[in-house]
Amino acid sequence: MLFDNILKIARRLIMSYVLLMKRYMKINFLKLLIIILFIMNTSLCFASQNGTLLLKLAENKFENLTTQEIKLINCTADGKLLDFSSMNTSLNDPLQYEKWGNDRSIRASVIEWLCTDRDAYQFITHLGIQLKGAYISGVIDLLFSNINFPLLFQKCAISDGIILLHSELKSLYLPGSYVRNIIGDGVTVNGNLIMNNGFSSSGELRFLGGKIFGNIQCDGAIFNNENGYAFNADRIEVKGSVFFNDGFKAIGEINLVTAKIENDLSFAGSSLQNENLVVINADRLRVNGNVALSEGFKSNGQIRFLGAEIGGNLQCNDCSFFNNNNDAFLAQGMKVNDNIYFTENFKSIGNIDLLGIVIGGSLEFMNCEITGYLKLSNSFVNEYVLFDSVRIINTANDAIIADGMECNGIIHFKKGNYIYGETRFVGATINGQFICDDVHFFNNNNKSLNLAFINLKNTLVLTDKVAVEGETRLVGAVIDGDISIEGAELRNSSGYSLRADRVSVKGSVFLRQYLLVDGIVSFSSANILGNFAVNNIKQSPYYKLDLRSANVGVLWDSQDSWPSKGNLFLSGFEYNSIRDESSFSSEIRLQWLNRQPNDSNKYQAFDYFARILKDNGYIDDANSIMYNKEVEITKQMPFLEKIFRKLNYYVIGYGYKPWRLMIIISIIVLVGSLVFKFAFRNNLMLQTRHIHLKPKPFFYSVDLFIPIIDLRQSKYWTPITNKIISRKILKNTNFKIHSKFIYYYFCFHIFAGWISTTLLIASLSGLIKIINKSI
Template sequence: MTPAETELFNAMDELGRVEFAGAGREIGAEFLGTQLLRGVGSRPRKLTLHDVVVVGELDVEAGEVGFPVEFERCTFEHAPNFEQATVAGLYFADCRLPGLRASQVRLHDGLALRDCVINGCLRLTGAHVAGQLDMVDCVIDGPADGAFKADGLRVELDVYCSGRFRVTGLTRMIGAHIGGQFICEGATFRNPEGEVALQLSTLTVDEHVFWRDGFTAEGDVILSGATIAGRLICDGARFLSPGRIALLAGGMTVGQEAEFSAGCVVDGEMNMVGSRFGGWLKLTGGEFSNPGGVAINLTRSLTSLNLVLREGTVVRGELRLAGARVDGLLGAQGAHLENERGVAMNAFGLKVSSDLSLSVRGDERFRAQGRVVLSDAHIGGDLDCSGGRFDSDDGEALIARGVDVVRDIKLCKVFVAHGKVDLAGASVEGKIDFTGAELEHGEDAVRCDRVKVGHSVIFDKVRASGRVRMCDARIGSELTFHKALLRGRKALKLRGTQVRGALRFKFAERPAGRIDLRQAQAGSFGDSENDWSAGSTLDGFVYGALRENSMELNKRLRWLRDNHRYVPQVYLQLAATYASAGQHDEATDVLMAKEDARRRSLSGFFGRLHRSVWWLLSPTVGYGYRPLRILWCLGALTLVGGFVFHLLRQDADNFAKARPHLDPHWFDPWLYTVDLLLPIMSLEHSQLWVPLHGARWASLAFTVLGWVLAVCLVTGIGRLFKRDER
């Protein structure tokens, strides 16, 4: 034995706590191994070696070290071999090792590698540590295919990989079980020559995982199938694997909350498909970047409480939530999502028990550059996009086809969409509010076909550069456009929509394009003269009443005459509305305007003939709706005829007495005129005088006019009892 070995041997013979200061002297590995494997009666309580250089390979494989061993500031020529050994406790502090072989080692207490430098592989595969695994400030520089191998490792208490802890090469802990906490605050895992830096598939942690305060992984981190009973905290962590899956955690289960916030950076995809979170999932303040690909993948994940990525969160790439379930709220107020030429947020089939908020928080508004897809999602509270900004280069900004919302959809408070907002087939128990929204699209700025809304749809103060389209919708209360600006080439299409309450226009200015209300229905309707553009269509539009301050009747009829083709139903509906309100004179005016429009719509020879005949019915009996007008005609003709025959009687040659004894002064020109104008009945005054010369032609003219009035009267009375529904 060397003097140093002799000194150590003698110290160990004294048993008790042995502390050996080597002062840089060498001790043979074979000698040291023999001393570590001493029998029961000759074992010290603890052995501590300071400043020792271990020469050769320390090999205690499958042996039993019955006392704790501590190495401080020691240097090993070869990697110590503790494989399958049973050791009371093993501690290295500020040591230099070319590796450590400890597969399937059994440690009754802890294993420490504090402030150590390991230039080789640390092997803990299948090891069982009854205490803690302490690797604070440890540096491991090993091969790319395995610098730290700990598959199947079992640690009953905590694992510390904190401080200046650094691994260069692959770290494998597949199937490892940690009975306490897994703390990697400030740690660095990098594998410059490989793709995976940290392989933790099916890892089990009975308490919390803290990867924060500068935790860095340069390469893929795999947590697939991992189970964490407590919290997963990654505040300030950095996962760097550009263009690849930086964090693969499919099927992971976290019993409490998970946080990737407060400065967390993920460069590459964060894949947590099918993961389960027992508490909150917090992404607020994180930066997630995978341009052109999926940045955050939470497909079919389950979050038992809230999922939040509020102001300060930046996602470059797709945020995928397809089929995910959030049992609380999903809050993305103030978040920025960037995927300009693709999908910024894909939440197809998402289920949220409370609110889904893509709105403003503080001074930050939610912004999405790329499509936001919420189709077939179920939202148990509000879908709140108020104040949000949605920009899409491919034409569709917000797609929420078939979305089911228990409360309201809020697209108001300067909500901005540069691209189509598509809510086709949506079901909303509350209201849809577009108040003050700015909508821009070349064709349909808003598409709400077949939506079912329990309360109201509000487009007040909207500025739309494309068409507002809402066909075959069902609205339980009202649909309003107060002070809206519709500047699209096609302004508004409400074909087949049913509004149980009021449909109100009152636009800020006349729409630039046409309005289509074909087959629409409303409980009441309110409009103004400036609401109607040329080419608008009202075929089949049915409404129960006209609201106060609506367009005046004469202006409405003038607009229908000048800007709308003849459709009988349009006039009949308007007349029925006035009639049901007790305004029968106005209803009659509408029906007469209908006949005027019908007359003007006829063409061809027979059309012109028909128009000529009907031209007589308007001033005489008002197409049968005002038959008493004929009395005014009869009175006017009586006055004219009276004066004519009064002048003609001045010449005795114009009339001859039918009876010799008649006195010429008995001739009454007005009575004579009335007798001529009443062809059916006779006053027998015209029979007493025989018209001659000019009186003959005048009498014939008034007789014909009398027959014309009679025909008009009969036709008018017939139409009074049989309304023409053509």
């Protein structure tokens, strides 16, 4: 045949030329090898029998086939690659296709004909069309085509794009090529869709509702469609994996809304740019494998996974998100069957919003930094949440928002953590422990660590490497284990450093080991079944302890934990016992009770502590406490009431020292016996009845003074009221004594007796104590 003869002649001429050059010009062996390979490659594209037949069909279709198109037809018929690459590698960049010239140009219509003509199809091998380094002019329009062989366009320039609307391909390979855009709505690719190794585009790559039965590989590609869709695959179904790895770059949005991917989705080492807009939209995405945003991944814009489902892990390792003052990663309602990792120098300038997510495994933040907030509200984590070497900074408001979160494992702030802004776990349910080993919470003068209404099935732990600047809040929390805050620093001089009002603790509360407190500690209305241990507190002048209406099992405190005068609030505070027996001393506890403010609410604490002392057998100490309570009450009384209470104090010691009255009674009786002795001797007493008894001044004084006894003395003699006697006191001085003075004393003696006897009985019976309590 003609082409065979031409081939033989050309090969002989070239070989003769090569031998001549080698003999006389000593050419380099490498150059010789390159020339030989070029000859072999070129010779392969000369017509075979299938090529001749295919060429005839093409000539009937096209009147003016170029040499390049003839080569393509022949190579396609033989299943060979047609390579138009230049020996000068600088001329092989598809983006510089305008410099290539016509000797590398092929019309798109020729490729369309090869793909769609039924007569041509029988001459095309299973290797399909293979083209390298060519410029394809015009749009490759394969609308509604069914192509059963692969298409390979390697380092080609397809400047007018490709149309694959509702077509079916075996596979499409575009490694290193430049394609303006691809319109592939409803396309089906039975193999792989390859756009990698330097592939680039300048418009939208659209595969809406497409089906890919292999992988989509875009490693090292560059998609550029600024402010538009760089890759638009809404509702696409991929039976393999989707890779945007190894230096992949996109300017514009990657749209994977409601896409379904059987295996993995990976953006490892990629860079995405769509400033202030969406870079990845994966809302309602379904991925059965892993999703990787890792290995140097970078994004500028918002990443969205709203309502997405991931069958494996979500890996955000060694990557950076940027969407300043907005959500950098928005994944509300996402479901991840395994784990989520934000680790290995992960950085985000912008919020991480994981509201309502469901995680079948764990959630880890390690060696990462977030500028903005982290939202975990109403989320569910089946295993644990770990914060290790994490910095979260949100100067505007909340740093961590986990309200209503549920976690079956522990929440652990392990080491080197710094949280600037409020950390919120309000109403969260944690089935494990909540442990803060090494973390600095900072939200000065505001709520810093907010665990209000948390339902914690285990223990809350804050260790000696924890510092909280701002309020630590446990209001209404329910904790089945202990609260252990030992050696930490709680600073909020302008308000509450620890507020645990209405907290319910089934275990114990430990505030000790040189815990530094700079502010108010409040357990008002708390219910603690175990110990309430407050020991070795490092205080500031702003330290206050509020235990009003709290109820604890065992009070275990030390004097160095007591705040200064006026800063201890104990009204309504109840406890079943005191652990340290030395603390039962009334002398020590009086110091504790008197640290309360001087108001009417302080005295209930005296009553309750006295009751505890009595229950434990410390009767004298209990009475001492109650006595000192009355002393404190007297100090606060108005002037007139204070006078009567002072009399009460001096006479019977508010009912707790009746021996004082007994001394007074003894003195009055003795004085009375002397007065009446004088009266009897000087005939100042009149016998009222004729009896044979002699008067006994002492018994007369007793009988007259104590109205409830009868010694047969007082009713038989009474003072005379109209007699005056004179007694010489000094040498020339007489002292006149009127019998009325005896009568006046007689009346006083009776009156004093009635009052003293009544007070004594009331004091001994406890009636005075009851009256004091009711006042």
